[in-house]
Amino acid sequence: MKQKNDRYHSLIWLTVILATAGTVSSQEPSLFEASYEPPRTAFGHPDLQGVWSNAMLTPLERPREFAGQAFLTEEQAAAYQAQRRQETFRGDRTVDVETDVSHAYNDFWWDWGTELVKTRRTSLIIDPSDGRIPPLTPEAQARRDARLARRAEHPADGPEDRLLRERCIVWDGNNDAGAGPPMMPSAYNNNFRIVQTEDYVLLLKEMVHETRIVPLDGRPHLPGSVRQWLGSSRARWEDDALVIETTNLTNKTNYQGASENMHLTERFTRVADDILLYEFTVDDPAAFTRPWTAQIPTVRLDGLIYEFACHETNRGMMGLLSGARAEEAAAREVASE
Amino acid sequence: MRRLFCIALIAVLAALWGLPASSQALADEIPRTADGTPRLDGIWQALTEANWDVRPHGTGHALLPELGAFTAIKPGLGIVDGDELPYQEWALARQQENFANRLDLDPEGKCFMPGVPRATYMPHPFQILQTPDLVMIAYQYANAVRTIYMNDPGPAPNYSWMGWSVGHWEGDTLVVDVSDQNDQTWFDRAGNFHSEALHVVERYTPLSPNHILYEATIEDPNVFTRPWTISLPLYRRVEDNIELMEFKCVELVEEKIYGHLRKQTDETEE
Amino acid sequence: MRTITRALVGQIVLFVTLTAGAHHSFLAEFDPDQPIQLRGTLTKIELINPHSWFHIDVVTESGAVETWAIEAGTPNTLFRKGINKNTLPVGIEIIVDGYRARNGTTTASGRDITFPDGRQLYLEGSAPPIPE
Numbered sequence: 146m147k148q149k150n151d152r153y154h155s156l157i158w159l160t161v162i163l164a165t166a167g168t169v170s171s172q173e174p175s176l177f178e179a180s181y182e183p184p185r186t187a188f189g190h191p192d193l194q195g196v197w198s199n200a201m202l203t204p205l206e207r208p209r210e211f212a213g214q215a216f217l218t219e220e221q222a223a224a225y226q227a228q229r230r231q232e233t234f235r236g237d238r239t240v241d242v243e244t245d246v247s248h249a250y251n252d253f254w255w256d257w258g259t260e261l262v263k264t265r266r267t268s269l270i271i272d273p274s275d276g277r278i279p280p281l282t283p284e285a286q287a288r289r290d291a292r293l294a295r296r297a298e299h300p301a302d303g304p305e306d307r308l309l310r311e312r313c314i315v316w317d318g319n320n321d322a323g324a325g326p327p328m329m330p331s332a333y334n335n336n337f338r339i340v341q342t343e344d345y346v347l348l349l350k351e352m353v354h355e356t357r358i359v360p361l362d363g364r365p366h367l368p369g370s371v372r373q374w375l376g377s378s379r380a381r382w383e384d385d386a387l388v389i390e391t392t393n394l395t396n397k398t399n400y401q402g403a404s405e406n407m408h409l410t411e412r413f414t415r416v417a418d419d420i421l422l423y424e425f426t427v428d429d430p431a432a433f434t435r436p437w438t439a440q441i442p443t444v445r446l447d448g449l450i451y452e453f454a455c456h457e458t459n460r461g462m463m464g465l466l467s468g469a470r471a472e473e474a475a476a477r478e479v480a481s482e
Numbered sequence: 483m484r485r486l487f488c489i490a491l492i493a494v495l496a497a498l499w500g501l502p503a504s505s506q507a508l509a510d511e512i513p514r515t516a517d518g519t520p521r522l523d524g525i526w527q528a529l530t531e532a533n534w535d536v537r538p539h540g541t542g543h544a545l546l547p548e549l550g551a552f553t554a555i556k557p558g559l560g561i562v563d564g565d566e567l568p569y570q571e572w573a574l575a576r577q578q579e580n581f582a583n584r585l586d587l588d589p590e591g592k593c594f595m596p597g598v599p600r601a602t603y604m605p606h607p608f609q610i611l612q613t614p615d616l617v618m619i620a621y622q623y624a625n626a627v628r629t630i631y632m633n634d635p636g637p638a639p640n641y642s643w644m645g646w647s648v649g650h651w652e653g654d655t656l657v658v659d660v661s662d663q664n665d666q667t668w669f670d671r672a673g674n675f676h677s678e679a680l681h682v683v684e685r686y687t688p689l690s691p692n693h694i695l696y697e698a699t700i701e702d703p704n705v706f707t708r709p710w711t712i713s714l715p716l717y718r719r720v721e722d723n724i725e726l727m728e729f730k731c732v733e734l735v736e737e738k739i740y741g742h743l744r745k746q747t748d749e750t751e752e
Numbered sequence: 753m754r755t756i757t758r759a760l761v762g763q764i765v766l767f768v769t770l771t772a773g774a775h776h777s778f779l780a781e782f783d784p785d786q787p788i789q790l791r792g793t794l795t796k797i798e799l800i801n802p803h804s805w806f807h808i809d810v811v812t813e814s815g816a817v818e819t820w821a822i823e824a825g826t827p828n829t830l831f832r833k834g835i836n837k838n839t840l841p842v843g844i845e846i847i848v849d850g851y852r853a854r855n856g857t858t859t860a861s862g863r864d865i866t867f868p869d870g871r872q873l874y875l876e877g878s879a880p881p882i883p884e
Binding site: 300301307308310311313333351448451452453454455457458459460461464465467468469470471472 | 777780781798800801802803805823825826827828829831832853854855856859
């Protein structure tokens with residue numbers, strides 16, 4: 146999939162500068178404010194509206210092989226993308242069954258994107274500088290161990306044993322990656338829409354039609370006694386950046402191991418006509434030994450958000466539970482022979 | 483009282499100067515954009531009992547006897563123009579069957595998205611965000627959401643639960659054409675239903691800064707003998723710091739839907 | 753350089769597969785030890801989330817007709833590639849490669865969907881040809 150030339154060239158200078166940057170910092174405002182002036186809404190705010198995609202191949206955490214290397218070289222990036230395209234457009238039957246099974250749908254349906262982030266970073270995490278999630282606190286590690294142990298012992302007694310996305314509640318990552326906010330890329334429909342009015346920003350994430358309507362009027366967060374799957378979000382403008390702070394999460398989403406006291410700060414900055422820089426900082430001393438920040442340059446999608454009614458037609462859960470019961474029945478039959 | 487005084491004063495002055503009276507004054511207070519279009523932004527809620535039954539109806543038992551007066555059917559005047567739904571004969575029988583089996587069949591009980599117009603008169607608030615290109619309506623119930631395209635988005639790629647909505651302004655009225663809803667939603671808890679041919683035209687007309695007249699024409703040649711209309715007021719939720727709260731109800735219905743597939747633990751087993 | 757790139761590929765592919773939405777639930781619902789290939793007539797496509805369903809009528813060796821339900825991907829991706837309820841190729845014959853469901857029904861997860869002549873369904877014109 147070829148990217149448009151104008152989009153590519155508009156970022157050449159950006160990637161060159163970032164590629165030669167020595168240290169990684171969580172904000173590089175001087176890099177972005179110099180050359181681009183975003184269009185504005187009728188209320189004078191930067192116009193971030195439209196449909197954006199965060200489909201990309203770059204992992205959240207820097208792979209161990211790249212310890213110390215914050216950016217791929219151009220050759221490495223080109224080689225990786227070519228290899229990935231080769232693999233994902235089918236025909237590669239040399240992979241083992243597990244990998245094959247995990248690619249188990251015709252790639253027509255996967256929409257990870259065919260590109261690494263345009264900055265060629267080796268991870269979405271930009272702080273700490275090793276590109277990896279900081280160590281969990283002992284209590285967070287214990288909670289994670291308990292969750293994984295529970296899941297291993299009770300893989301499918303009932304729907305509550307399954308992942309949140311299998312239950313169609315919120316879209317979480319695999320294993321114990323947990324669910325956002327923040328808005329992370331997944332296997333497909335990596336799209337969200339932003340709509341702005343004078344007093345509100347609406348974020349509509351395609352997966353499970355997650356909608357957050359965030360007030361700009363400076364009101365306090367919900368009282369602490371009210372916990373929500375998507376938390377309680379409040380927005381403000383900081384110069385040309387939209388900043389959203391979220392608290393009041395539950396102990397059910399565990400984003401990358403976070404607790405219900407996670408304080409999430411998201412920043413949205415339009416740095417080019419078709420690039421919305423999305424950054425988020427996870428601050429949760431109960432779970433992580435230090436805050437950490439990830440950056441995703443989301444790309445404008447020339448298309449619409451379509452309804453993703455998940456729970457209404459969740460045959461997978463029926464199949465999954467009935468499959469488990471069928472296997473148990475078969476095992477009981479064998480045992481009684 | 484101060485408001486009534488102001489209205490009375492305006493009315494007196496208007497009478498003295500031969501100007502139209504209070505309704506004009508209220509209409510002038512409707513928030514508007516720079517080009518004079520009414521602003522429907524805000525959090526709104528219906529106060530009818532139409533979600534029980536869109537037709538006029540009396541009080542009735544709750545679905546389960548142990549619920550007693552909790553969730554008993556509340557009486558309502560109805561929202562249907564002419565009170566009756568013009569069902570085809572087969573469809574009336576089907577509605578009665580739906581009603582008899584509503585504990586199992588009502589999609590609301592399963593936390594399914596309610597479709598249009600039911601989403602409008604669910605007992606939950608909803609929020610309108612209005613821009614020139616899009617009007618978004620987010621419903622507290624089940625985190626349901628609609629995008630109303632103010633410019634032609636082309637045909638719907640699929641049937642959906644909340645439909646495909648295209649809007650335009652006619653004077654002070656937002657007119658929304660809703661097509662391609664699937665046949666899985668009901669109009670209410672009484673089993674009033676429709677097919678995939680359902681076509682709804684909504685009209686949102688602000689009557690004052692704090693209420694909107696909502697009207698909808700419902701057409702479904704597979705089910706009804708003619709189109710029919712509903713109307714009800716929508717009231718602005720005026721509390722300080724009002725916001726939509728989260729009503730993600732999937733968790734609440736998992737036992738209802740999947741309970742029969744749960745692993746049975748035999749107490750005599752190790 | 754090449755070694756590092758391959759390692760990165762392996763790591764990122766591993767990352768991708770570990771975070772792939774279907775991996776965990778796929779194994780719970782379908783059996784990788786029961787691969788299956790079916791050839792049948794596409795009778796119906798349900799464009800629903802999180803998985804669309806392709807229904808095919810398969811003529812077995814005995815001549816009986818079996819109806820199989822094939823789980824496929826999200827229809828939203830299909831819409832963005834121009835496939836929607838108005839353009840579905842119902843009535844054609846397709847070959848499905850996939851894995852049987854664990855619950856013993858005539859259900860499978862569709863890994864590849866191809867025409868008998870080898871062309872892949874829906875990928876014509878929007879993707880490079882399948883490598884030999």
